[in-house]
Amino acid sequence: MPALPTDTPTLTGDLVELRPVTAPDVVRLHALMRDPEVGRLTGSVHDDAEPTGDPWTVEQLQEVYARWADDTDRVVWAVVDLGTGQVAGEAVLLDHDPDNASIGFRIWLGGARDRGLGTEATRLAVGHAFDVLGLHRVELEVYAFNPRARRVYEKVGFVLEGTKREALRYADGWVDCHVMGMLAQDWRRRRDRGSPAPGTTPPPPAR
Template sequence: MIVPKRTPVVRSARTVLRPFRSEDIDGRVRCGKDPEIIRMFGGSPAFSEPVSMPLDDATAWYDEVSTDSNPLHWAVETEGEFIGTARLHGLDETDRRARYAIGLLDRGRLGIGLGTEVTQAVLQYGFGTLGLHRIDLRVLAYNTRAIRCYLRCGFVEEGRERDAAYVQNKWHDDVIMGILEHEVRTP
């Protein structure tokens, strides 16, 4: 397995997974902060309606992601606009495994299959190009949209970590899902 030194570009029918660039600051401002999206990531927002993201916050976010040493951390773009991130992390070259995470931040782009498309592209890259044997993830049990996406892509539920996350004054389970190289579905 050869891990790239630089972030590779990975394409699907409607998305491009690419290295972060400074224009993503404007894209992050445009996406704003959506309380439902934040909640799906395990946050407890103090606001109930979407709010704008200050330029300073978006710049700090960009500074963090652009200095991430992980070459498998992508900006997700569709129709020329930044809409989120995806990454393979916790890479274990001996066991040929990694953990997957995706975060689509543009509420207007949810529910139209882009998450599935990005996930399939990352799986194809992980298994096909990197030669991984296993990719796993954790998702909050109430994030049913994400769970449906992962199931469509071939992930299976392997277990639950009970009361693993305290979100909005309530305990929630983490669902542990995984997929093996021979289980990946081609788009």
């Protein structure tokens, strides 16, 4: 299987749009990264008192996103809340393994929770991985202290495959990391049962 194309597509659903990250988007993403909950749930910090978003400056982060845009092992999107027109976070397919037709997934949102945005953004990204890129497997990791995200992933179709025990040190304790995965056949079964990807029109019933 060849490397991933570098032209990131725009995917539009009912609640969110996934589109390539622009330099102005990074200003917004940098601000959202400073949300303490984003830092904790993504494992970017290891204590409630640890500064979130440091040591990156906006300019350094813009360089990172510009470099990612040219990478052939990932697809990086800004998640846009269509209700407000604001960037709400990022969604990424990463660590493409062409020999095994697999890829990883991560997503984070700041200040836009409990509205179904993460569920739809995850479905859009996973649908792109399977239906457009033709991959066989998508996997992700979620920390045990983030059950809300795990419920989102299960709703989309990911299943628990294992647990990395005490993988993250946080404050004075340790946190397990759950490994979840979905296969192309899992996605097709859910899609064919009548749950089309957001932003698409279901096929007409057979006559």
